[in-house]
Amino acid sequence: MVYENPDGIRIGLEIHIQLNKLKTKMFCGCSTDYHNAAPNTHTCPVCLGLPGTLPVLNKKAVEAAIKVGLALEGEIAEETQFHRKNYFYPDLPKGFQVTQYDFPIVSKGKVVIEGEDGEHVVGITRAHMEEDPGKLVHIGSIEKSKGVLIDYNRSGMPLIETVTEPDMRSPKEARRFLDKFRNILEYLDVFDGNLEGAMRVDANVSVYWGTRVEIKNISSHKGVERALLYEIMRQKNVIRRGGKIMLETRHFDEGRGVTISMRTKEEAEDYRYFREPDLMPMRVTGWIPAIKETLPELPDAKRARFMEQYGITDMHARSLTSKIMLADFYESVCATGVDPKTAATWTADVFLGELNYRDLAISSYDGKTIGFIHAKDPGIENSFKVLDMVELVTLFAEGKVSDRAAVEVIRTILDGTEEKTPSQIIEEKGLFKAEDDMVTRAVAETIAENAAAVQDYLGGAEKSLNFLVGQVMKKTKGTADAKTARELIEKELKG
């Protein structure tokens, strides 16, 4: 199947990620750990942009950028340097942002995604380093706000801005790209995507191969998909009514799910870029071999290995490697010697499904316990132990618990506040599978007590069988396997 892209949709993304795993900011010693701090407490003369201060480049930020570039299969520049991007805005007290212009550290990379028609390559135009400005906090909505507060804790956070080619052909592909990109960054351990403001996306989109519109500053992957769906519909409507699409910048209102015109788009010359005189050009070619050594196994390679080593399906391998911490959790479970295929089903299908249903995002893994926080309320936390999964998979494989009961155990652990093992939960809730003789006895009793239904069934009324199975389930308090009960009744009555 070849995807024809009938509406000529082209989507390109610009993604800002904060290197929030680094200890200090881009050009000063201020701590990057500001997310729970009071406003303007993680600042110094450098990141406040006071006159006369000089930046000192954080070497670790450069190393992280190279790591990202290598993982994106990009070219690392032999010589790279910083520029000043001049503009006036309250979030940028010194009047310019230190960024990279015509010598970005990374160019020409790629990311392979699961596209509309199978594997699809999204080109990476460039990735460069820059500093984050401060944060404006609007009181109320951005359009109606009467006042703006400024928090400079974020000012000077190291960022990498990655620009893609307009290679995505649907909002779904854009979302898949972002999922994959975030996944790669988390494998590299340069970035914690659960922190507020860790990833911000600008999306360029055009229809019928026409003029592009930029949507600024979208904060979630779901938001990007929704903003693009809306914007594509809006552009098509404009064209249908005989109008023209203007080159402009729009803002996405998450609450209402619409994009709003902000301004006509500025071009690069408006910014008067010039070389940053306080930072020397850098030659980083010599660093590359050592950094290459530190690259971990990346998602695609891990997925291929999982299929090979554990004999699991592509779909399971894809889910399990979609988060590095989930992949590690799964491998710890398998390392105990349980059946990897059963473990994959329970981890990728049931466990991950229950997490998604509860809006829980995986946030930690220490080799024994995987932790998660609520995507919207980080105050809600919980965890799940490797040993609990091992115990559950073992009980299931031995036929001691039914499907339904095993799901119930996972739910109980995820919703519970007390620490309990699967066996304890199964014991307390009476979830052990009924012993065979107990089911046999229940079948015999049911047949004896329901002569009319038995006659109906023997007379050809198939649905009477359902009634009889229901009676057996009732007698065994739901612990019998329905399929077994059905077979036993049929065998008893029809031989």
Ligand SMILES: [Zn+2]
């Ligand atoms: Zn500072």
